Amino acid sequence: MNSAARRDILTGPVPYRDVSYAEDQLFGRDVIAAGYIKAFAPRASAVHSNDMTLAEYDDRMTEETMGQREVGIDVAVPSLGVVGRMMVRGIARDSLRLARDRDFSVRRKAYHFVLNPLFHWQKWRGVRRGAAAPMP
Known part of the structure; x- marks a missing residue:
């Protein structure tokens, strides 16, 4: 996931929850449930570290x-x-x-x-x- 949010959103109505996985999907649902909207940026990129055996x-x-x-x-x-x-x-x-x-x-x-x-x-x-x- 690659996302951005204003700090006052994360410390206020839509906190980023501490879960083991899928925090990005949970955050997206919480944003919508709180009455906000999400915007998709198809050219945005994220670097993932998947250095595992x-x-x-x-x-x-x-x-x-x-x-x-x-x-x-x-x-x-x-x-x-x-x-x-x-x-x-x-x-x-x-x-x-x-x-x-x-x-x-x-x-x-x-x-x-x-x-x-x-x-x-x-x-x-x-x-x-x-x-x-x-x-x-």
Whole structure:
């Protein structure tokens, strides 16, 4: 997420709540519920730090999915068919971006072409686990 708000909004009618995950989505709902509006800036960008191992990614996606459920976002357990389609789309999209990236060497691209499908597998494995897990 990439957002901006006046300080008096955050310290007054729409505080930024302390939750484990999905704080951006919760904040967006709170803004609307308080009678304010959101504006979308399609060219805005955010830098994410996703420096995690393949093994850590599954747990991250499980925790993130459970965090969404914790704040009231209904997350259904995706079927294996949905998972398959989402993986194929994600892998294809990432592969095109990777192939076009001029900053990566051929060797680095080859490494990521192999690793990319594994991250997509871990992502959807974690989402399925998080959606099916009982809430504490």
